[in-house]
Amino acid sequence: MASTTETKQKKMLILKSADNDEFEIEESVGVQSETIKNLVEDGFTFVPLPNVYTKALIKIIDYLKKHANKTDSNDEEIKTFDKDFVNTTFDDLFELVSAANYLHISCLMNMLCQTIADRIKDKSPEAVRKIFHINCDYTPEEEAKIRKANAQAFEGQFDESLD
């Protein structure tokens, strides 16, 4: 009896990814996302997410589930989870940060942006370009001018690795 009441009380949501996979999650887990929360408040239980692909959505649902069960005792466990969560490639981080931004999950956004900043902070501009898939649009003269004007910032050795 008790267990039926419990299942009845748990409101569920269906999230649909950009590649048309559907995921059922508890409402209490989903509403950590402001975007989902607003839709739930408007009475929606089916949430299409045209900007979030399955791969990122699976990871984000994992994150939301973990953080929905935050208590005083599992602080360390969540820290370890977060550390593993961001231990991935830049391409994955960019996909996740775009998704987190679209879903308005501020703690996740903060963590992902901080991770990206920490990982590019010692890199050379050339390495950063490759990581972000950016083509340099400066002429050599313009580049020299910027280096000269900000000489201090370009002193020393930089990390050329792309991970």
Add this chain to the structure above:
Amino acid sequence: MERSRTTGRVGDKKKAQSFFNNLTDELLIEIFVRLPSSKEAIRCKLVCNRWFSLISSDYFLTTSLIHHRNNNNKTLLPFTFVSPDRKYNVKDVFEFRPEMGLSRRVDLGFLYWGRPRHYFISLTESCGDLILCSGSTSCIDYYVINVLTKQWIVLPPQNSHFIESESVGFLIEPNCVDFDYSLG
């Protein structure tokens, strides 16, 4: 918990590149403000023109200021200085205390001592108890002033090639105040 149903997948390769286009200016700035200091941000200016203008923008300076202020209590000061308009005469600088709202006008007449008669000093930026002012004669001088102690310093002259189209502001480093010549 999840039930998964696949009904036609979008090509994985095709979508891979699209995430970089999804990194909006706003998102990039969220990343830039989390760099540990202005030095790293300046270095990112060399990546491309778009990044240069983002990092030179007022929006970046303001966001960066708010971010570092919120994340580091050491720079959280009970007051800041506001002027009704940027590029306003420093005589119209007001002291702002969050708990009191806009309060008294601050007299910065001491800055004009010994200056030529038409010397005009304008407020460029404020941060906590520090303000950044510029005074112009034949070239532009920049001053950083602590309005509480009335101490002030003149910043070294800048590279004259850039003087026509510059924007300046404060960037906050975790434990010290760093001045950034943002050239745009």
